[in-house]
Amino acid sequence: MNTTDWHRADIKAALEKKGLSLTSLAISRGLKPGTLSNVFRVNYPKAQGIIAEAIGVSPETIWPSRY
Secondary structure, three states: OOOOOOOHHHHHHHHHHOOOOHHHHHHHOOOOOOHHHHHHOOOOHHHHHHHHHHHOOOHHHHOHHHO
16 A cells, blocks of 8 residues: 655646646635645645545545545
C-alpha cells in the first residue's frame, strides 16, 4: 500500500490538465480564492474532496497518509 502523498506540484499539474487551478476551483465552489491552498498545510477534508473530485480520483489516492 502506498502511503506517500502526492506532491503539491503533481496536484496542481493534474488540475491544470483539467483546465483548472486551485483559485478557479475555489471560486467556482463559492470559496475565497486562497482557501483550497490550505490543503497543503493541514488536513482539510472538504478541500481534499473538492480537489480530488475535480481531478477524478478519491481523496485517499492523493493523501493516503490522511486516511
